[in-house]
Amino acid sequence: MTRKILHLDLDAFFCAVEELKNPALAGKPFAVGGRPQERGVVASCSYAARKFGVHSAMPMARALRLCPGLIIIPSFHAEYTSYSVQMLGIVGEVSPVFEQVSIDEAFVDVTEIPPPAHQTAERLQQRINQELHLPCSIGVAENKLVAKIANDVGKAAARGDHPPNTITVVTPGQAAVFLAPLPVERLWGVGPKTAERLHELNVTTIGELAQVPVKDLIRLFGKNGQLLALHAQGVDDSPVITTREMKSISQEVTFARDVRDYRQIAATLRDQSIQIGERLRELGLYGKTVKIKVRWPNFTTLTRQLTLTLPTDQDEEIYQSALKLFSRVWQEGKAVRLIGVGVSDLQDSVRQMSLWEIER
Numbered sequence: 001m002t003r004k005i006l007h008l009d010l011d012a013f014f015c016a017v018e019e020l021k022n023p024a025l026a027g028k029p030f031a032v033g034g035r036p037q038e039r040g041v042v043a044s045c046s047y048a049a050r051k052f053g054v055h056s057a058m059p060m061a062r063a064l065r066l067c068p069g070l071i072i073i074p075s076f077h078a079e080y081t082s083y084s085v086q087m088l089g090i091v092g093e094v095s096p097v098f099e100q101v102s103i104d105e106a107f108v109d110v111t112e113i114p115p116p117a118h119q120t121a122e123r124l125q126q127r128i129n130q131e132l133h134l135p136c137s138i139g140v141a142e143n144k145l146v147a148k149i150a151n152d153v154g155k156a157a158a159r160g161d162h163p164p165n166t167i168t169v170v171t172p173g174q175a176a177v178f179l180a181p182l183p184v185e186r187l188w189g190v191g192p193k194t195a196e197r198l199h200e201l202n203v204t205t206i207g208e209l210a211q212v213p214v215k216d217l218i219r220l221f222g223k224n225g226q227l228l229a230l231h232a233q234g235v236d237d238s239p240v241i242t243t244r245e246m247k248s249i250s251q252e253v254t255f256a257r258d259v260r261d262y263r264q265i266a267a268t269l270r271d272q273s274i275q276i277g278e279r280l281r282e283l284g285l286y287g288k289t290v291k292i293k294v295r296w297p298n299f300t301t302l303t304r305q306l307t308l309t310l311p312t313d314q315d316e317e318i319y320q321s322a323l324k325l326f327s328r329v330w331q332e333g334k335a336v337r338l339i340g341v342g343v344s345d346l347q348d349s350v351r352q353m354s355l356w357e358i359e360r
């Protein structure tokens with residue numbers, strides 16, 4: 001059966017919230033984020049600022065050099081979170097099957113919703129526009145990969161001083177045709193390294209990638225090669241996973257060379273803990289169990305876990321727990337092939353909050 005998937009993304013979300021508080025900002029170049037003197041970075045920037053080359057994650061000092069008239073607004077996270085929760089509330093009323101990807105982004109499976117997917121998308125967009133007064137863009141396709149890319153392409157095509165607030169539809173069966181002219185970098189799993197190797201083979205577009213025999217891709221990229229071949233054809237079976245079904249959030253890495261150095265292993269655990277913490281906070285989730293996975297050079301693998309007194313979304317707490325677990329299984333000088341951290345027993349802060357409200 002053909003699925004109907006939406007990818008919803010609020011347009012310049014933090015900026016849109018700031019414009020609600022101060023309508024005079026509309027159409028002006030401004031950025032939400034930290035101060036340039038304090039080495040702040042751009043968390044979100046208006047479409048008028050983007051025309052100067054400003055983009056998120058850029059140091060604010062650099063953004064100011066690119067756009068000297070840039071207005072800088074400090075971020076107000078609690079407020080953005082509250083809008084995010086309301087946005088997800090509307091999404092959940094349209095379809096209970098949705099997956100929050102970040103504070104302003106979600107996949108929605110509307111396969112079971114009777115009207116054509118583009119109509120459901122229009123209704124969802126209207127509700128977010130009217131009830132929250134926030135602009136949002138939606139990609140519509142038969143799977144997550146194509147819906148996400150469709151949305152990115154649609155948003156990028158709308159150039160102006162105002163948010164795109166657009167809907168981009170890829171009709172079933174047209175995914176490969178839609179993807180063909182796009183650069184391979186648009187695909188999931190194509191980072192700089194993979195892109196470079198593909199460019200060496202004269203493969204720059206997704207259409208060109210789709211022409212490469214699967215066996216060549218597997219030879220070049222291992223298991224990932226098979227996935228690349230499917231994605232290049234616009235095929236993606238990954239399900240929309242609702243937060244409630246999400247069992248754990250984890251990170252693991254196989255070292256290019258086995259590692260014996262404690263500092264390097266600890267640094268890896270720290271990076272992984274930070275990524276997990278960020279993901280938890282984006283999703284508004286807290287984990288009660290911290291787990292590590294270690295694989296030795298002979299491929300034996302072990303896992304160890306501990307339960308925290310209180311669920312957490314804090315990087316440092318995850319890291320300290322992971323380190324404690326690791327020190328129980330490792331002796332000085334012992335080589336490690338793979339290391340991973342995970343957090344499970346996830347709890348939904350949003351639901352805890354609503355329980356609170358009922359009890360009062």
Ligand SMILES: [Mg+2]
Pocket residue numbers: 009010011012013104105
């Ligand atoms: Mg967004």
